[in-house]
Amino acid sequence: MSPSSTSAAPPAPAAQPSSVEPAPRWVVVLDAGHGGDNAGESGPAGTLEKNVTLSVAAKAAALLEGSCQVVMTRTEDKSLGATARASAANSGRGSVFVSIHTGSSASPTANGIQIFVPSDTITTPAGRSIPTASARAGADASKALAQQLAKALAQSTSATSRGVHTVACRVFQGLNMPGVLVEIGFISNATEESLLADDGYQGKIAAGIASGVQAFLASGN
Amino acid sequence: MSDHGKTPFLKKVFFAMWAMFTLVLLFSVVLLASELVRLGRNPLALPEALPELPKTPDTAPAETREVPLYFASPDGRLLVGETRPIAYTGRTVENCRNALGALIGGPITALQRVIPQSVGIRGMYLLDTGELIVDFTTALQTDARKSASEESLFVYSVVNTLAQPGLKGEKDIAVRSVRFLVGGLPPDETYPSHLDLSGPVTPDPQWMLATEGGQSNHA
Numbered sequence: 530m531s532p533s534s535t536s537a538a539p540p541a542p543a544a545q546p547s548s549v550e551p552a553p554r555w556v557v558v559l560d561a562g563h564g565g566d567n568a569g570e571s572g573p574a575g576t577l578e579k580n581v582t583l584s585v586a587a588k589a590a591a592l593l594e595g596s597c598q599v600v601m602t603r604t605e606d607k608s609l610g611a612t613a614r615a616s617a618a619n620s621g622r623g624s625v626f627v628s629i630h631t632g633s634s635a636s637p638t639a640n641g642i643q644i645f646v647p648s649d650t651i652t653t654p655a656g657r658s659i660p661t662a663s664a665r666a667g668a669d670a671s672k673a674l675a676q677q678l679a680k681a682l683a684q685s686t687s688a689t690s691r692g693v694h695t696v697a698c699r700v701f702q703g704l705n706m707p708g709v710l711v712e713i714g715f716i717s718n719a720t721e722e723s724l725l726a727d728d729g730y731q732g733k734i735a736a737g738i739a740s741g742v743q744a745f746l747a748s749g750n
Numbered sequence: 751m752s753d754h755g756k757t758p759f760l761k762k763v764f765f766a767m768w769a770m771f772t773l774v775l776l777f778s779v780v781l782l783a784s785e786l787v788r789l790g791r792n793p794l795a796l797p798e799a800l801p802e803l804p805k806t807p808d809t810a811p812a813e814t815r816e817v818p819l820y821f822a823s824p825d826g827r828l829l830v831g832e833t834r835p836i837a838y839t840g841r842t843v844e845n846c847r848n849a850l851g852a853l854i855g856g857p858i859t860a861l862q863r864v865i866p867q868s869v870g871i872r873g874m875y876l877l878d879t880g881e882l883i884v885d886f887t888t889a890l891q892t893d894a895r896k897s898a899s900e901e902s903l904f905v906y907s908v909v910n911t912l913a914q915p916g917l918k919g920e921k922d923i924a925v926r927s928v929r930f931l932v933g934g935l936p937p938d939e940t941y942p943s944h945l946d947l948s949g950p951v952t953p954d955p956q957w958m959l960a961t962e963g964g965q966s967n968h969a
């Protein structure tokens with residue numbers, strides 16, 4: 530997949546003033562879900578989603594910083610709306626957007642990693658969903674990113690893969706780059722909660738995210 | 751003199767009677783509006799809604815129909831149909847209300863509920879376009895689990911259940927999409943936190959567990 534100015538593929542890396550400058554770099558936007566007053570879901574032992582997502586995002590950023598430019602929508606425990614997250618990604622000229630969350634279910638056995646991608650339709654002011662070429666291109670690129678992430682996360686964590694689903698997420702609204710929302714494990718599941726709170730396991734998830742993003746970006750060259 | 755004394759008294763009596771009459775009239779209007787809301791009609795569309803009201807033979811639940819209600823699979827991953835008898839009338843919106851009530855009531859098998867039992871239905875309106883507007887109580891914001899996976903199961907459990915042909919009233923229109931309201935308003939980030947419900951939602955088979963003869967887009 531070659532980089533282009535549409536949302537079909539990651540936008541071309543930021544150009545540098547001269548050929549002697551370092552090679553242009555992709556911009557990876559990492560969005561740690563929730564924050565501040567919005568703690569997200571909590572596990573049976575009290576682990577908060579907002580803390581897990583920030584920790585994993587920071588670890589993934591550290592792994593990616595050597596090869597990419599990283600934009601984090603938040604680096605501290607602060608509240609941020611969905612629109613502000615998409616705006617930060619757009620103004621940071623992101624090539625890809627990865628929103629990090631945990632799953633939560635009424636089923637105590639629910640576990641694994643699930644990835645959400647935007648649909649190939651846009652919603653008209655009248656509320657009708659209609660397919661468009663650009664939405665389709667963006668959805669295809671997001672799906673390709675999701676598949677690379679699912680593969681890399683399965684290798685780095687051995688967690689169950691719950692697949693890729695197309696759904697309209699708030700953070701996708703107005704986003705002009707391929708984007709995914711990753712649920713990195715079920716915080717409602719006691720076993721997965723303890724893993725999600727573990728520094729070493731968070732490192733494995735971060736490695737999977739970094740590796741999946743890099744594989745997606747490399748596929749565009 | 752006595753006539754002069756009686757005039758203010760009579761005025762007071764007439765005023766009291768007028769006030770009572772006005773109060774009774776107001777009370778009747780409020781009762782009528784609440785009944786229309788209960789029947790799934792928009793009280794503001796009174797002139798259009800009124801002729802529909804006397805259709806008692808159509809609205810009476812003369813029969814039941816076997817309709818699958820979509821609950822979450824025991825592993826909380828996808829939706830599975832649980833076939834249940836639902837009171838069937840000639841009005842689609844009434845059938846949808848009955849089905850949604852049963853969905854909120856929860857499964858009778860090992861499936862998982864997708865809507866907290868505390869959640870109620872404030873109103874339900876069916877537009878001519880086939881868009882069903884469902885207004886949930888704000889218990890949804892406080893009691894529902896907030897993750898993209900659980901919110902997806904909630905949304906498609908409702909949409910895939912209510913947009914079934916089996917709930918269409920015989921001479922009424924079918925549900926094509928569902929627009930969600932919470933507490934009378936478009937949903938904000940309180941719930942759902944992850945999903946965008948600013949527009950109507952159409953049924954999506956990707957959330958259905960594949961069954962014999964059925965299909966699923968589960969990736």
Ligand SMILES: [Zn+2]
Binds near residue numbers: 563569630631
């Ligand atoms: Zn979340």
